[in-house]
Amino acid sequence: MKLRTVRAIFFKELVVMLRDKRTLLAMIGIPIVLYPALLVVTSQVALMHISSVEESTSRIAVKAGQDPTVARWVSALPRVELVTMEEPEIALLDGDVDAVVVVKQRAEDVLERGGSLLIVIQYDSTEPRSREAAHRLSKGFRTTQTRLLEDRLAKAGITLDFVTPLKLQEMNVAPAARIVGTLLAAMLPMIMVLMVGIGAFYPAVDLTAGEKERGTFETLLSTPVTKFEIVCGKFLTVFCISMLTGLLNLASMAMTFTFHLSDLLTKLQVGPEKAPVQFPLGTALLMILLLVPLALFVSALMMSVAVLARTFKEAQNYVTPFFLLITIPAGLAGMPGLELSAMLQFVPIVNIGLLFRDLLTDRATPEAVFSVLLSTSVYALLALVCATWLFQREDVILSEEKGVPLTLRRSRITPRSEPTVGMAITLYTVILLLIFYVGVYAQSKHILGGLLITEWLLIALPTVALLWYLRVDLLSALQLRSLRLDGALAVVAIAFSWLVLAFQLGIWHSNVLPMPEEMAKQYLQLMHLDDTNLVVLLAVIAVSPAICEEILFRGAILSGLEKRLPAWLLIPVVGLLFGVFHLSIYRVVLTGLTGMVLTYVVWRTRSLWNGILLHFLFNASAVLVASERIPETLTLAMRNLSATQAGLPWWLIGLAASVMSAGIGYLHLRFPGPDHGASE
Amino acid sequence: MIRTDRLRKVYFPPRSAPVEGVKSATLTVEPGEIFGLLGPNGAGKTTLLRMLGTIIVPTSGHCWIAGLRTDQNPDAVRQHIGFLSGNTKLYGRLTAREELRFFGYLHGLSKERIQRRTEELAEILGMQEFIDRRCDTLSTGQSQKVSIARVLLHDPEVLILDEPTTGLDIMTCQTILTFIRNAKHSGRSIIFSTHYMTEAEILCDRLAFIHHGEILATGAKESLYEKTGTTNLTDAFVRLVTDANAVPS
Structure with missing residues (x-):
């Protein structure tokens, strides 16, 4: 492989891509606009909603027969309007009244004889206005309750403190980083995978199927470069653009949150007062490190899928479902309670998503970072081997027929005397994963049986089967002839x-x-x-x-x-x-x-x-x-x-x-x- | 020089029976010679030329370009080839100069050499006025000139031209034909395919008729006339095809 050639292809592809408006839009336009817009819009809407609910007056109906006591208490509450209705329960469901207070006993009688008055607050939990009304009522009644209690105790000569030996006060001391993290962790992993995918999508399609369609692939093939050099150059371009898109997103998001989130948090009264919110630098660096294998993996896979198509449009049809497919596991990271277990550390995309979340909430372990990094790199390598293999097939590169040109029928594979490097790497990684998933489990159930399964079914069988399927001469590849x-x-x-x-x-x-x-x-x-x-x-x-x-x-x-x-x-x-x-x-x-x-x-x-x-x-x-x-x-x-x-x-x-x-x-x-x- | 020995290519389309693109092609093209490959669409011209250009691998048979066997070192072989076909288009988002620089790099030329050759070729082909324009803004004739410059940039011994004049206007055709003649005079081996008989009649030193993947006849045009008892290439070709179809294979 000549590095000079790879570099020439890489720079040329980069220039070609950057001269295309669609790439620029996906790479730079979206991240620059998306996050500030997202934050501004959501925070404005949230604030507007909150203030409109908070500043509104709650309409309360009291159903207490002839007794005016409860109605008097309610009307004394701030921002509460007492309304009279024929059938307040129906009005509540219709939204004409925000809450209904039902009292079946005569308040004065009950209170006078030292009893306990039952007050039912009816509200509709699906209505923010109704929830707010119920909240105001409970708060108001609690104050009244304290006052009444104090009166009663005073009569008996006891102070209020005497009957409340404990005073409770809750205070949220979560570090600002974690509050931001929890907020971000719900959506960031998915957004990052999505962005890396969007970044890779267009170049992957353009530099493979697009090039085929424009008729320049054969020009490239007529020069003294190897297919591997072509794959490397193109792959580097796709990877760089995907990575750049990811980084720009990360940067834009970090800036947006640093400058605007603390503002929002204070307004929403979520965190401690006036907490300085910063996107932690160490976390950001680790995330960038994780973006590398993720972008490698996604780029190589998208290229492999796109190269099967003859035209740009056809490639879009192939890559889009694949793109959706990778966003689903990324979305899993937003699922509460899903832990990054040893098993999940090896599931592609899901592992990155969950690790992003854990990093943001300060829960990630070094072991998890290491194994996610390692397994994703292994998958990226496999995907790259796959892309190289596809580029080397002339039926894929020069296909003129409709549909996927690839045939996996054994009779169409050229026989060979020894396996290729790609086959060797594929076998090694696939068997390694098989052992990790199946072998370790089997051995934990029954040690000797598990070992037998590992050796014969997970090591020997896949090796011989793959070599046979790919028409590699077993006797010469395995060197079984001479002794x-x-x-x-x-x-x-x-x-x-x-x-x-x-x-x-x-x-x-x-x-x-x-x-x-x-x-x-x-x-x-x-x-x-x-x-x-x-x-x-x-x-x-x-x-x-x-x-x-x-x-x-x-x-x-x-x-x-x-x-x-x-x-x-x-x-x-x-x-x-x-x-x-x-x-x-x-x-x-x-x-x-x-x-x-x-x-x-x-x-x-x-x-x-x-x-x-x-x-x-x-x-x-x-x-x-x-x-x-x-x-x-x-x-x-x-x-x-x-x-x-x-x-x-x-x-x-x-x-x-x-x-x-x-x-x-x-x-x-x-x-x-x-x-x-x-x-x- | 180009030499092939029983080149054969079988295609395996995914959903139909295998197709023999080229059956058994043996031919030689000497330096300073123009060799024409004639046949209707789908005869196997492109397949044969792609095998010579090492863009596809023959199913069997061998091929030597500039003394190198194509199956042993295809990358080195391409260093000696200029390949031009309807499918070797230019990158629309690069300027003509960038285009030549890129292909120069891929051929391992130095920066200075690329610059010098670009200037030379721009002069010879008259590309100065559009050399810094993006290729997607060029006319067909201008693009074709850039393509010729690309093919000649690394001074190849062998030129493989697959229907270089198909779909071009008269003036652009002339540019191409002049380029082919000049290449012959500078001692290159040229093989080119066409289905325009007159073009072949004027240009070629020797010819081969190809039909259904099979080479029906090879030789100078006079010998082909003699063999078929005709006086022009069209008649000669029709006669050969009729004879071939008459013989049950």
């Missing part, structure tokens, strides 16, 4: 020497980064499972991973990445992917290194069987050692060996290192390794 006895023997030597070295590395590793006790215990428990048959244990922990994980890593992923990466990068990358795959920060180093050893062996010998053998020996030995089911003499010998804190004695480490070097040296000398010349 040499001398190679296998060298691999056995490497397996046992690496076991010793890994044991020692494990001891050092736990000195630096000790595994939490709880986790170590679980891990050991798995190895023990005393009541489990040893054969079953080996089948689950040694045989299954050796076959299934090798098919994925040293099979599909290695052959997918091999042609694109030099060996010095290929082996660490596959090893690291293998390490990360175990979803634990405490295991990433050791499994990563083991992954590198496995990768080297398969890469050099061109045979997956060697990887399976090495993986099996390694896991099986670990099971046997941990479950203490090896011959007693050997256990004793091992105890003696590892008696010291520092671990194994130096001579053993040295021996292991020499054997391992010899094994690797043998493979290096006697095996041809990858032959790029022969692979055409």
Whole structure:
């Protein structure tokens, strides 16, 4: 990939987009006008409404027979007008009167004999005027109540304080940031996703289907640039415009709220008096950081959808439903009571929406930020792989037929001898997600069964199925053709020497980064499972991973990445992917290194069987050692060996290192390794 | 120079049976030669030229451009090609000068070289008065000149022109025909498709008739007249098509 080319395409597309009024309107016009307008209009309407209700006079009907006492109290209240009606209850429902006071007893009699007078206030809760009337009445009657009580107590020679030992006063001390946050949190996430989507929408359509329609795509294809460079340049443009739209929205919103919201809050008497309202800077920065993967994801997806269309209009028809589809999960964030659980952290769009909300209300945890950032980036990567794949298909790029040009029929796919990088990345991420959602759950229900399901159904099956569907030659992609006895023997030597070295590395590793006790215990428990048959244990922990994980890593992923990466990068990358795959920060180093050893062996010998053998020996030995089911003499010998804190004695480490070097040296000398010349 | 060996392209439309766009095309175009590809609409001219231009990948067969095999290094191959067709339009929102600068960059030319070539080509093609105008405001003739400048900018050895004169007025056609002749004199290999027989008669050194994806005959026009017993290309073509249809395949 030539950066110069990507840059040229990027700048050209940016110029082309910025010379279009529609883009400018969506990108700059909407945010600049929308928020101030939104705030001014809503606050004006709210204030007008409140003041009109507050300043109006409530019309009250009193139904108290011949007794004038209650009516007298009511008419003494401020902003209350006493009206007389034939049937006040009906008038209340018709809105001719705001509240009705019903008293069935004679007030004077009841009060005189020291009783309690029942006063019913009828009102219509759907009418703001009626609610206000009921509120005024209750307040007025409470004052009267206090006065009457005071009179009675005075007669008995008791003070009011005596019967009210507690005085209650509520005071709202929520920080202004949180009040603003709660207000914003209800609507901001949806608006942000919406804005990023609106920002990406037009460029995504214009630079793909629009370009096809205007007949300039073929001009671009006739130049010495690769499809990948074209995708990158265009994608960067869509992403930048989407990001800019998001940022402008965020800025406009922050300014609007900083300058006008405190005003509004004071008027509405929501927050503490005259609270200075500011959009917290740290939150804003975090939100910008989160906008990046969100915009990446949305841009790549929209481009993938839009490139399927031949014309601008057709693309709009495809992208619009998709656009609505992403706003629904964003809207979920406004749902009260929906928590950003570990599961939801991995659901695209929803996770960003909920995290935005939590950030605004000061409830977000660093872990949540990290996993949302990570998972959204993974989705963005997948979407980008998808877009690249679509751009590389000439039936998509040059289609002249109506409708979606894409065919997924297997017979139309060109057979190939090894998977592409895109396939390898897709497999890796999809399986990672499958394990996260299904595997972890299954293992929590039943550890051994769950592990079997994970290995065979979530790792091996999708790998083989995808390769088969995409017509990749399984035997050559998985390197199942050759197996040499001398190679296998060298691999056995490497397996046992690496076991010793890994044991020692494990001891050092736990000195630096000790595994939490709880986790170590679980891990050991798995190895023990005393009541489990040893054969079953080996089948689950040694045989299954050796076959299934090798098919994925040293099979599909290695052959997918091999042609694109030099060996010095290929082996660490596959090893690291293998390490990360175990979803634990405490295991990433050791499994990563083991992954590198496995990768080297398969890469050099061109045979997956060697990887399976090495993986099996390694896991099986670990099971046997941990479950203490090896011959007693050997256990004793091992105890003696590892008696010291520092671990194994130096001579053993040295021996292991020499054997391992010899094994690797043998493979290096006697095996041809990858032959790029022969692979055409 | 251009050389192809049994190029074949099969399309798989999503909702119908596979279509053989080009059946088995073998031809050679020498430097300084104009090769005409003649045939009715839908004969497979565009498909063949797109394969030569590495815009689509052949289903089977091979193709060499300037000594490079197109399936092995398509990006390097395009460095030696100037490709012009009805589908290679200009970016309307760029000016002619920006257009040339952009395509210059994509061909890996330096800034200075792009500037120099732009001036040269503007002079030769007479584009000075509209070089700084946006392409969506240009007339058809002016746009066509900008397109020619784009094709020549990187001085390609091979020109692939797909119906470059279709739908153009007489004056613009002349511009194109002059451009093709000049390109021949500067030693480029030119392959161009057309369904105007007279245009081909005047310009081409050698010709191929293509019909239903099949090359019916190749050669200089005299040899084609001789072969079919006719005196002009239209008659020759009709004869070849009639003969081809008569033979049950």
